Amino acid sequence: MTILEEKATAPAPAQSRPEPVHHAEPSGLVKWLTSTDHKVIGKSYMFTSLALMIIGGAMALLIRAQLASPHSSLLSFQQYNELFTMHGSIMIYLFVGPFAFGGLANYVVPLQIGAPDMAFPRLNALSYWLYLGGSIIMLLGFFTASGAADFGWVAYAPLSSAVNSPGAGPDAWIAALILTGFSAIFTGVNLVTTIFYLRAPGMTMFRMPIFVWNMLVTAILILIAFPVLTSALVMLYADRHFGMDIFSVKGGGVPVLWQNLFWFWGHPEVYILALPFFGVITEIIPVFSKKPIFGYKGMVFATLAIAALSTGVWGHHMFTTGVVLLPFFSLLSLLIAVPTGIKFFNWIATMWRGQITFTTPMLCAIGFLITFLIGGLTGMFLASPPVDFQMHDTYFVVAHFHSVIFALVIAAIGALYFWWPKMFGWYLNDRIGKVQFWLLFVGVNATVIPWYILGLHGMPRRVAVYNTGMGWHALNIAATVGADITGVSFLVFLLNVYLSWDKKVPAPNNPWDGTTLEWFTSSPPPTHNFTRIPPIRSERPVWDYNHPDAVAIPAHKSDNNDKHASPPTGASGDDGGD
Amino acid sequence: MKVEGVVLISIGIFMAVVSVGYWFWSGEPSGTAMLIGSVLLGLLPGGYYYWWAKRMRPRPEDRPDATVKEGAGVIGSFPHGSMWPLVFGAGAFLTGLALAFGWWFLPPGAGLIVVATLGVTMQSRRGGTI
Ligand code: HEM
Ligand SMILES: [Cu+2]
Numbered sequence: 127m128t129i130l131e132e133k134a135t136a137p138a139p140a141q142s143r144p145e146p147v148h149h150a151e152p153s154g155l156v157k158w159l160t161s162t163d164h165k166v167i168g169k170s171y172m173f174t175s176l177a178l179m180i181i182g183g184a185m186a187l188l189i190r191a192q193l194a195s196p197h198s199s200l201l202s203f204q205q206y207n208e209l210f211t212m213h214g215s216i217m218i219y220l221f222v223g224p225f226a227f228g229g230l231a232n233y234v235v236p237l238q239i240g241a242p243d244m245a246f247p248r249l250n251a252l253s254y255w256l257y258l259g260g261s262i263i264m265l266l267g268f269f270t271a272s273g274a275a276d277f278g279w280v281a282y283a284p285l286s287s288a289v290n291s292p293g294a295g296p297d298a299w300i301a302a303l304i305l306t307g308f309s310a311i312f313t314g315v316n317l318v319t320t321i322f323y324l325r326a327p328g329m330t331m332f333r334m335p336i337f338v339w340n341m342l343v344t345a346i347l348i349l350i351a352f353p354v355l356t357s358a359l360v361m362l363y364a365d366r367h368f369g370m371d372i373f374s375v376k377g378g379g380v381p382v383l384w385q386n387l388f389w390f391w392g393h394p395e396v397y398i399l400a401l402p403f404f405g406v407i408t409e410i411i412p413v414f415s416k417k418p419i420f421g422y423k424g425m426v427f428a429t430l431a432i433a434a435l436s437t438g439v440w441g442h443h444m445f446t447t448g449v450v451l452l453p454f455f456s457l458l459s460l461l462i463a464v465p466t467g468i469k470f471f472n473w474i475a476t477m478w479r480g481q482i483t484f485t486t487p488m489l490c491a492i493g494f495l496i497t498f499l500i501g502g503l504t505g506m507f508l509a510s511p512p513v514d515f516q517m518h519d520t521y522f523v524v525a526h527f528h529s530v531i532f533a534l535v536i537a538a539i540g541a542l543y544f545w546w547p548k549m550f551g552w553y554l555n556d557r558i559g560k561v562q563f564w565l566l567f568v569g570v571n572a573t574v575i576p577w578y579i580l581g582l583h584g585m586p587r588r589v590a591v592y593n594t595g596m597g598w599h600a601l602n603i604a605a606t607v608g609a610d611i612t613g614v615s616f617l618v619f620l621l622n623v624y625l626s627w628d629k630k631v632p633a634p635n636n637p638w639d640g641t642t643l644e645w646f647t648s649s650p651p652p653t654h655n656f657t658r659i660p661p662i663r664s665e666r667p668v669w670d671y672n673h674p675d676a677v678a679i680p681a682h683k684s685d686n687n688d689k690h691a692s693p694p695t696g697a698s699g700d701d702g703g704d
Numbered sequence: 705m706k707v708e709g710v711v712l713i714s715i716g717i718f719m720a721v722v723s724v725g726y727w728f729w730s731g732e733p734s735g736t737a738m739l740i741g742s743v744l745l746g747l748l749p750g751g752y753y754y755w756w757a758k759r760m761r762p763r764p765e766d767r768p769d770a771t772v773k774e775g776a777g778v779i780g781s782f783p784h785g786s787m788w789p790l791v792f793g794a795g796a797f798l799t800g801l802a803l804a805f806g807w808w809f810l811p812p813g814a815g816l817i818v819v820a821t822l823g824v825t826m827q828s829r830r831g832g833t834i
Contacts, residue, residue: 662772
């Protein structure tokens with residue numbers, strides 16, 4: 127194995143000619159297996175997580191097929207339990223999160239701040255291998271004698287104990303999540319360090335694209351939350367195998383402690399999933415509205431506020447346990463509506479009177495806004511304990527979090543259509559993209575809206591059969607049809623990837639007249655990303671460079687007054703800080 | 705560097721307020737312990753950055769008027785490729801299998817992890833960042 131290294135030098139100013147550098151590199155499989163390039167790792171993350179999403183989605187369709195008739199015998203109870211557990215686990219642990227912080231952030235953050243790579247490229251590669259290994263171990267659960275884990279994606283004690291859930295399947299689930307937990311923590315460290323140390327000159331914190339800000343905050347949340355989950359899993363494993371009795375009453379343990387630990391990770395986790403996609407649409411909306419983002423600093427502070435509050439609300443998942451402080455958790459949960467409202471206001475204000483072009487990414491951004499709004503508002507209902515006592519463990523809760531998470535999926539599709547030309551140098555077909563968007567948008571809402579009503583009518587979650595006399599049948603059929611439409615939308619996506627690949631339409635560096643640094647370099651970018659870089663004088667350096675005569679728009683200028691300008695000093699050795 | 709420090713310190717202060725409120729209102733130890741962990745996660749690195757920010761000249765990326773030229777020169781050494789993450793990952797994978805399927809996966813898993821750790825260290829000594 128040869129060691130291939132290069133001292134990365136800073137890119138030249140935009141005015142000078144680029145000097146292409148060529149390296150002898152391994153090719154093919156070896157190149158992929160040994161790559162530490164954030165762009166390669168980012169793409170591997172994206173495609174692995176999308177593949178897992180298709181697996182998890184197929185499970186969801188089986189679950190829906192079972193529920194389409196009241197006393198269906200398509201699946202046994204055991205199979206049903208395994209499927210809803212693995213569906214939830216794959217989607218939350220292996221798809222949305224890794225797609226966001228392992229895939230998108232990995233690819234886009236270094237480009238947007240003008241960095242040659244992530245700060246720790248080999249650690250970054252390790253994150254990916256841990257994630258891949260963990261994902262394989264989780265799926266191996268299906269091939270064990272006991273079957274896959276069947277205690278729900280939340281693994282509540284005492285159901286998850288060795289007595290109640292014996293076998294290798296649950297152990298595989300735990301081992302998988304320990305690996306992916308470390309993977310997430312390493313990615314968090316990597317992102318924070320990259321954002322703190324590898325920004326281009328002039329890229330002050332308050333000139334970073336909002337996506338980068340959101341990823342910084344996401345990474346900090348990862349560092350707060352994931353260590354708790356990983357240690358809780360180690361405790362659970364110790365309980366199961368070494369009789370530690372941390373979570374079992376018989377040995378003097380406290381089962382509800384599991385819920386405390388789990389949700390201390392679990393609620394920040396939902397924002398670890400959501401904030402990256404808030405960032406995505408904050409990139410998409412200004413570009414396709416031809417306006418700077420409204421209220422840049424407001425967006426940053428709203429993100430920080432959401433993240434900070436989200437660490438103090440975990441108890442809202444435990445209202446019905448009777449051992450949490452209802453007013454405290456209710457209050458903090460309701461407070462999250464304030465910064466989220468600010469964000470919605472700013473997104474709409476950015477579109478207001480803009481020259482909107484309804485491309486697929488823009489449609490997805492709008493679809494995200496609507497779907498997330500429904501999920502956020504029903505979250506507010508659930509955050510009120512009297513409502514939650516009624517709704518807990520019904521389909522209303524299932525509908526709430528699926529609204530939220532489907533909104534993220536819609537934004538993820540938008541992100542793919544938006545950055546695809548940058549990643550591959552050719553476009554995804556926009557017309558097929560629109561078909562896909564509408565199928566997805568209609569499909570997910572046709573799934574969740576019946577669920578809200580079912581929840582209000584008292585249908586509990588996690589049941590494989592139900593009685594005919596409850597009036598639930600028609601709504602369940604509607605939800606199943608919605609889920610199938612959602613499934614079709616992903617087939618359309620695969621078809622689009624194939625057709626667009628077959629007849630490539632080459633993309634220029636800046637296909638959308640984007641404003642941030644990733645649109646300055648070539649599509650796809652070279653190794654170490656930039657051969658030259660424009661001067662950075664606002665949070666829209668590429669716009670400034672391409673439109674030198676554009677009238678400065680006061681709203682965004684005033685946000686970036688050079689308040690902390692210091693006398694120009696020549697950079698000399700010791701001010702690197704590291 | 706200063707803004708970086710202030711962001712982390714503010715998170716620490718906010719979490720401190722929440723921890724105090726939570727402890728006196730609920731008296732529940734596990735949540736309080738985790739909240740205090742978050743306080744430290746904000747204050748320790750945040751304080752470190754802030755301390756340095758006071759003592760060093762702003763870096764080009766901290767200054768709104770910095771020119772691209774100021775960032776010229778070597779900014780770090782980035783490996784082009786490395787097999788050690790894969791080897792380490794394979795070791796961790798086997799260790800994960802050991803947790804679920806039997807302890808005989810552990811020796812090869814641990815072995816690969818040790819080899820990869822040595823490998824990556826040697827590679828770093830020849831220049832490079834992990
Ligand atoms: C506006 C902020 C939000 C509030 C106030 C809120 C509130 C709640 C409440 C009170 C529950 C518990 C319901 C119950 O089990 O009885 C819940 C469940 C859930 N929420 Fe939210 N939520 C919010 C945003 C989100 C976001 C952004 C996500 C995901 C990205 C999300 C994902 C979930 C999940 C996965 C569950 C169900 C967990 C389970 O029991 O399996 N929520 N939410
Ligand atoms: Cu929550």
